[in-house]
Amino acid sequence: MNVTSAIPTPIVAAEGSNYWQSVSQSIANAIDSALPYVWILVSLAIIGVGLLCIIGSDRSKEVAKSKFVYICIGAALVLAAAYIGKGITSALNGAGDWSSVVS
DSSP states (O other): OOHHHHSOOOOBOTTSSBHHHHHHHHHHHHHHHHHHHHHHHHHHHHHHHHHHHHHSOHHHHHHHHHHHHHHHHHHHHHHHHHHHHHHHHHHHTTOOOGGGTOO
16 A cells, blocks of 8 residues: 555645635635624624613613623633634634734
């Protein structure tokens, strides 16, 4: 048995690039397309909490204050995960710098 025949060859995508580069690029594109919707949801949640603080009763004001903290923590977690994911896919594609992540 030949040793080189036992080593699998990389699967090549249609455009001639590496298979994993095309997978990581697809993930980066999905993250890029989802980020605007995340920002919209966070904005709507903060507007809703603000409206509860303005026109709500005393009980709803207390609930709104406690929910605001959860909204901020959740938004930070989701957005941090998105940017870390973009950084990982950028590193897998060989970009090597983080300047392409935040743009």
